[in-house]
Amino acid sequence: MDNSLIIIGGGLAGSEAAWQAANRHVKVRLYEMRPDKLTEAHRTGLLGELVCSNSLRSNDPQSAPGLLKKELSMAGSLIMEAAVAATVPAGSALAVDRDVFAGYITRRIAEHPEIEVVREEVKELPDGITVLATGPLTSEAMTRCLSGIVGSDYLYFYDAIAPIVDAATIDYEKVYRMSRYGKGGDDYINCPMTKEDYERFYSALTEADRVTPREFEENRVFEGCMPIEVMAARGVDTPRFGPMKPVGLPDPKTGRDPYAVVQLRAENRALTAYNLVGFQTRLKWPEQKKVFGMIPGLEHAEFLRYGSLHRNTFINAPLVLNRDLSLKQKKTLFIAGQVSGVEGYIESTAMGLLAGINAAARIRGLQGAEVPPASAHGALIRHLTETEIKHFQPSNINFGLFPVPEAAAKIRDKRARRALIVAKALEDWRRYVGLREEG
Ligand SMILES: Cc1cc2nc3c(=O)[nH]c(=O)nc-3n(C[C@H](O)[C@H](O)[C@H](O)COP(=O)(O)OP(=O)(O)OC[C@H]3O[C@@H](n4cnc5c(N)ncnc54)[C@H](O)[C@@H]3O)c2cc1C
Structure with missing residues (x-):
């Protein structure tokens, strides 16, 4: 068996995971079933295709989605690099030309010397270290594999989100x-x-x-x-x-x-x-x-x-997921993207970034650094691992998921309070990004 990282799914999370791992000198085999087999929402064979809106939400760094994007950029995210290259005017939001965006991702992945793209549906889970990033519309065969591991009671097909x-x-x-x-x-x-x-x-x-x-x-x-x-x-x-x-x-x-x-x-x-x-x-x-x-x-x-209600494939993360995004039942399998229990383009990308970093560390025999709980990435990990199991539903990034720093708790003005949360998140994330570069 070679020492490649297998990534299943070349959407937002899988492409980001591949990029992060490959930039850490890990050989990656990225499996994508399109264009031979399309999901119900994808239309092309391009990696990182956006299935609906072309907006990656607010770009204001004082907003929760803006902060998450800033953290992604600081960590050298390919998806953010593509978004900047494909930007279209959209006020304070970051919106993209979807063809330029996905074309950019596809080209950069194809050109990377450490990544091999295999156009094939994966129907069985491989033995080696693997990142599963098959998205909300995971193919039937892979859904069966996943439910065999986590148990069919803990894999869901619709999310029902209350405001x-x-x-x-x-x-x-x-x-x-x-x-x-x-x-x-x-x-x-x-x-x-x-x-x-x-x-x-x-x-x-x-x-x-x-x-x-x-x-x-x-x-x-x-x-x-x-x-x-x-x-x-x-x-x-x-x-x-x-x-x-x-x-x-x-x-x-x-x-x-x-x-x-x-x-x-x-x-x-x-x-x-x-x-x-x-x-x-x-x-x-x-x-x-x-x-x-x-x-x-x-x-x-x-x-x-x-609130929302739509078709989605996701696991009961607080029950089955470790903080490094590996499964409790199968530690060689990392779960990234929407399947992990987050909601949204940038949130899926963020869980791809962390899964890629952590899986690469595992392959290289390194101890992965703990994601800072005060960062936007850490807030999503907390949601995935610490929410009450009975009430778990996917979430996008929002300030409700962040710990409130002691200094901020007493501040009544919302903007001032959030500015402290953002400053703390960025300070800790900067250290995390620096840490892993030394790793
Ligand atoms: C219809 C729909 C609309 C959405 N609209 C929005 C929106 O407007 N804004 C937003 O922020 N979020 C939206 N989402 C939620 C979510 O952000 C996106 O689905 C996002 O693309 C998820 O990223 P991902 O990488 O987890 O999955 P995806 O981007 O879907 O990538 C998964 C990839 O895995 C491939 N795949 C699946 N099974 C296999 C297999 N067995 N072998 C090989 N490849 C496989 C698929 O072809 C796909 O390319 C929407 C979701 C759906 C279902």
């Missing part, structure tokens, strides 16, 4: 902390609704614009993760018997159960972000802001992440 709000932007005058029937202390924040509140909210919810599912995405929804608007369409009281059930949650101001309630559950241990329990949705983003902004207490809430 998340910034804890500092909730109006605490209007909400109260309580668990249903007092079981579980003050874990939940409850947003109580009167009958009039509920009726206004209900009609806005049922009239709001939705994202149309793609052809290959079944319109079928699972009872356990039904979008809130689909539930509402079943009848005016259906949400009140579902996630908006008020029983056992008496409002301390009245001593009575409200007419309906929206419960918010902590998204992290620092309690800086809360998700709207049971509010997975296909509403368009501006509609989510408008409709969910009608919930008492959330009138001025900042949405760190909007």
